[in-house]
Amino acid sequence: MMSPSAIPAVEARNITKRFGATTALADAGIVIAEGETHALVGRNGAGKSTLVSILTGLQRPDTGEVRFAGQLAPPLADRDGWRRQVACVYQKSTIIPTLSVAENLFLNRQSAGGPINWRSLRSRANELLDQYGVAVDAGRMAGDLDVEQRQLLEIARALSFGARFIILDEPTAQLDGPAIERLFDRMRALREQGVTMMFISHHLEEVYRVCQSVTVFRDARHVLTSAVDDLPHDELVAAMTGEAAAGYQARARTTSTAAPTVLTAEKLTMAGRFQEVDLTVRAGEIVGIAGSGSSGKVGLAEALVGLRVPDSGTVTVNGTRTRPGDVASALRAGLGFVPQDRHKEGFVPLLSIGENATMPIAHKLGRFGAVSPSRRRARAEKMIEDLAIKTTGPAQPVQDLSGGNAQKVVMARALADDPTALVVIDPTAGVDVRAKQALLGAVEDAAERGAGAVLVSDELDDLRICDRVVVMFHGRIVKEVPRGWADAELVAVMEGVDAR
Amino acid sequence: MTETTVASPGSPGGSPDKAPPPGGGHNGLGLARFRDLALVPAILVLIVVGALIEPAFLSADNLTNVLQQQTELSLLVLAEAIILIAGKFDLSLESTVGLAPALGVALVIPAASNGLGTDLPVALGVPICLLIGMLVGAFNALLILRFKLSAFIVTLGMLIVLRGLQIGFTGGQNLFALPESFLYLGNARWLGLPASVWICAVAYAAGIVTLGYFRHGRAVYAIGGNADAARAAGVRTDRVMWTVFVVAGLLAALAGLLMTGRLGSVAAAQGDGMIFTVFAAAVIGGISLDGGKGTLFGALCGVLVLGLINNILTLAGVSAQWIQAIYGGIILIALMLARLTTGKAQD
Numbered sequence: 118m119m120s121p122s123a124i125p126a127v128e129a130r131n132i133t134k135r136f137g138a139t140t141a142l143a144d145a146g147i148v149i150a151e152g153e154t155h156a157l158v159g160r161n162g163a164g165k166s167t168l169v170s171i172l173t174g175l176q177r178p179d180t181g182e183v184r185f186a187g188q189l190a191p192p193l194a195d196r197d198g199w200r201r202q203v204a205c206v207y208q209k210s211t212i213i214p215t216l217s218v219a220e221n222l223f224l225n226r227q228s229a230g231g232p233i234n235w236r237s238l239r240s241r242a243n244e245l246l247d248q249y250g251v252a253v254d255a256g257r258m259a260g261d262l263d264v265e266q267r268q269l270l271e272i273a274r275a276l277s278f279g280a281r282f283i284i285l286d287e288p289t290a291q292l293d294g295p296a297i298e299r300l301f302d303r304m305r306a307l308r309e310q311g312v313t314m315m316f317i318s319h320h321l322e323e324v325y326r327v328c329q330s331v332t333v334f335r336d337a338r339h340v341l342t343s344a345v346d347d348l349p350h351d352e353l354v355a356a357m358t359g360e361a362a363a364g365y366q367a368r369a370r371t372t373s374t375a376a377p378t379v380l381t382a383e384k385l386t387m388a389g390r391f392q393e394v395d396l397t398v399r400a401g402e403i404v405g406i407a408g409s410g411s412s413g414k415v416g417l418a419e420a421l422v423g424l425r426v427p428d429s430g431t432v433t434v435n436g437t438r439t440r441p442g443d444v445a446s447a448l449r450a451g452l453g454f455v456p457q458d459r460h461k462e463g464f465v466p467l468l469s470i471g472e473n474a475t476m477p478i479a480h481k482l483g484r485f486g487a488v489s490p491s492r493r494r495a496r497a498e499k500m501i502e503d504l505a506i507k508t509t510g511p512a513q514p515v516q517d518l519s520g521g522n523a524q525k526v527v528m529a530r531a532l533a534d535d536p537t538a539l540v541v542i543d544p545t546a547g548v549d550v551r552a553k554q555a556l557l558g559a560v561e562d563a564a565e566r567g568a569g570a571v572l573v574s575d576e577l578d579d580l581r582i583c584d585r586v587v588v589m590f591h592g593r594i595v596k597e598v599p600r601g602w603a604d605a606e607l608v609a610v611m612e613g614v615d616a617r
Numbered sequence: 618m619t620e621t622t623v624a625s626p627g628s629p630g631g632s633p634d635k636a637p638p639p640g641g642g643h644n645g646l647g648l649a650r651f652r653d654l655a656l657v658p659a660i661l662v663l664i665v666v667g668a669l670i671e672p673a674f675l676s677a678d679n680l681t682n683v684l685q686q687q688t689e690l691s692l693l694v695l696a697e698a699i700i701l702i703a704g705k706f707d708l709s710l711e712s713t714v715g716l717a718p719a720l721g722v723a724l725v726i727p728a729a730s731n732g733l734g735t736d737l738p739v740a741l742g743v744p745i746c747l748l749i750g751m752l753v754g755a756f757n758a759l760l761i762l763r764f765k766l767s768a769f770i771v772t773l774g775m776l777i778v779l780r781g782l783q784i785g786f787t788g789g790q791n792l793f794a795l796p797e798s799f800l801y802l803g804n805a806r807w808l809g810l811p812a813s814v815w816i817c818a819v820a821y822a823a824g825i826v827t828l829g830y831f832r833h834g835r836a837v838y839a840i841g842g843n844a845d846a847a848r849a850a851g852v853r854t855d856r857v858m859w860t861v862f863v864v865a866g867l868l869a870a871l872a873g874l875l876m877t878g879r880l881g882s883v884a885a886a887q888g889d890g891m892i893f894t895v896f897a898a899a900v901i902g903g904i905s906l907d908g909g910k911g912t913l914f915g916a917l918c919g920v921l922v923l924g925l926i927n928n929i930l931t932l933a934g935v936s937a938q939w940i941q942a943i944y945g946g947i948i949l950i951a952l953m954l955a956r957l958t959t960g961k962a963q964d
């Protein structure tokens with residue numbers, strides 16, 4: 118692909134970065150050849166996003182150096198210098214919700230000096246969005262967009278800089294199948310134009326699909342770099358985890374039809390999202406909801422927990438009819454949930470893990486509204502252990518955790534009150550192979566304790582733990598399949614090819 | 618004015634509570650414009666009410682008077698609004714209103730008239746006054762940005778310290794022997810209107826244009842909306858915030874200067890208690906305490922609403938002992954109405 122003597126497009130060498138007691142990177146590095154798409158993989162907290170912030174000039178490494186095409190990177194203060202070298206879609210959203218889509222696209226470059234012409238800015242933005250096939254009106258507030266649209270906006274913005282090196286930190290974690298395909302098409306087109314890319318994902322099959330080489334980090338260190346073709350899947354997993362790979366085995370379970378129902382939706386309708394949905398979940402049962410991005414599955418799940426107000430229909434949790442749009446009443450009735458957008462609804466970033474994870478049970482940790490710190494600590498430590506959260510302790514703010522570990526805190530919170538009904542949306546987004554098993558295991562544990570769960574996911578692998586999967590298409594449930602379905606069968610229904 | 622509001626996408630976005638279904642809704646600008654003008658009907662109603670209560674209300678003299686009385690408040694609201702949009706706080710502005718002119722005056726007048734005895738050239742008085750406002754802003758910025766202290770606590774502390782300083786070096790006395798230069802701006806009339814009204818209009822026009830049409834102004838919104846994202850986009854967030862605090866201090870000192878000129882003295886309590894009204898006007902005007910939302914035009918409308926209410930209460934002959942309670946109560950009602958008409962929670 119390249120001659121060995123060629124100067125690499127990007128190199129970071131001997132990078133060490135500490136955050137207080139945590140060493141995020143220890144003498145790690147990466148070398149990326151001109152024009153290749155290079156994967157960076159590793160478990161949650163391995164230091165991938167930290168390397169991204171160093172490669173994009175947001176943070177200064179304690180030691181080590183970054184070079185672009187052999188030239189030393191510009192000083193940290195020279196943001197424009199960095200942006201000419203590298204564009205990035207960060208793992209944490211960098212969309213400003215209070216500004217319009219157009220302004221987000223051209224943030225800090227709204228005009229070439231002189232006053233801003235809003236009309237032309239908006240039309241430039243619409244052109245850009247068209248060019249990248251993003252169907253969003255540039256005049257809308259960015260805060261009104263859904264997760265997927267915001268991510269697409271973010272990608273379009275990064276690409277629009279025309280930098281020759283682009284970093285994508287888990288861009289696929291929150292996208293559904295067709296959106297991921299569109300992204301990959303774009304990535305391939307860019308590669309044909311000679312753009313160099315670094316791609317981070319926990320979906321190893323994606324690495325095999327779009328990347329030519331891969332670098333593995335483990336515990337803040339560089340483990341190996343190899344051409345993807347020379348590294349079979351099992352060896353890759355072994356390099357990431359330091360042990361032999363083992364796939365997740367869904368457990369066998371039998372739900373009796375006599376078990377009480379814990380969660381029901383009757384004729385639930387929300388205009389433009391879903392219509393007349395009936396759903397019944399029994400104790401000890403896991404029901405999957407599958408569907409494409411526009412199927413309304415996420416909206417339905419959000420209506421079940423009260424994050425959205427349906428136009429009509431009822432939700433019953435453990436025999437109590439919950440008030441529409443009232444999350445607290447659903448929680449009181451014994452519901453736990455993992456929202457789709459963890460940054461928005463999942464946790465309070467500045468509070469500690471302990472406080473976030475025990476929020477729903479604060480009333481049980483002390484009397485008269487007081488919360489006993491020692492009991493909170495004990496509970497939080499147990500959760501950290503159960504879900505293998507990588508952290509310095511329960512007192513660490515969730516903001517400082519890596520993306521996947523923050524997701525585990527959200528799951529811990531959902532499970533804190535031993536809910537009898539559980540609604541989880543995309544629980545494994547941005548979570549590494551091993552952690553995925555821990556999270557799915559936690560859902561299965563809850564079912565074994567007698568909880569009924571609804572699992573919404575784009576991952577067919579996640580849905581395998583479900584006793585049955587209902588498939589939604591354009592806002593309606595079109596099919597229900599029992600355990601033991603075949604991938605092709607499910608995908609066909611999801612895409613509307615076979616809606617018998 | 619309409620130009621700005623039509624075009625400025627930075628004004629709070631119109632959204633029904635939840636995101637509209639994909640593909641639907643191009644409501645952003647339409648509602649934003651509407652939100653910006655939300656107070657205009659309220660202002661019209663107040664003018665009608667005022668005219669009904671007291672015919673003298675509509676006289677040019679009285680309306681000019683209303684405007685002039687609000688100039689100091691409106692400069693403070695301008696300062697606070699910019700800081701709030703950037704996602705921070707400044708409570709100390711009201712003390713700067715007193716301290717800056719007091720120190721400026723004390724440094725130039727003879728010790729016999731309660732001066733500090735430094736007897737600096739009189740021409741330096743006004744520049745010193747403005748400089749002090751900027752220094753206070755810079756000091757706030759230092760504590761908040763460099764030492765990462767909470768803006769709320771820092772500026773609350775500064776509010777007390779600055780007031781204490783003023784009382785300390787004036788011995789709690791009002792300063793009366795003011796040089797001519799301190800009286801000029803608060804009294805002069807340019808083209809038939811008080812100079813202070815012109816100054817305010819220019820300050821607001823400059824603010825609206827900068828925040829609506831210039832990159833550095835938009836950066837203020839970006840920082841308030843998501844500071845990390847702004848930094849990633851290359852906004853020099855610290856530099857912008859320093860500027861914001863210093864400009865706010867300058868505006869507060871200017872407000873103090875106008876008040877000094879209008880009243881002909883520097884009272885020991887000058888500016889005392891204004892900060893509640895400042896926040897109320899900003900919030901009624903649609904500025905979010907969470908940062909990133911609101912427009913200066915909205916804030917200006919908030920000031921006008923409060924100014925008209927105040928004037929109507931006075932004209933209606935509400936007794937001086939009760940006026941404060943009634944005024945405060947009306948502000949609370951106005952906040953509730955603003956909440957209802959804008960349909961969004963005030964955070």
Ligand SMILES: Nc1ncnc2c1ncn2[C@@H]1O[C@H](COP(=O)(O)OP(=O)(O)OP(=O)(O)O)[C@@H](O)[C@H]1O
Pocket residue numbers: 136137139140141159160161162163164165166167168208507508517518519520521522547549
């Ligand atoms: N600002 C910070 N303060 C303290 N610790 C931090 C900070 N940023 C990262 N860390 C720690 O550094 C380690 C590496 O984090 P990083 O975000 O780079 O992981 P990652 O490989 O991107 O993981 P993920 O796949 O979950 O996103 C983690 O243990 C994290 O807790």
Ligand SMILES: [Mg+2]
Pocket residue numbers: 165166167208286519520521
């Ligand atoms: Mg990461």
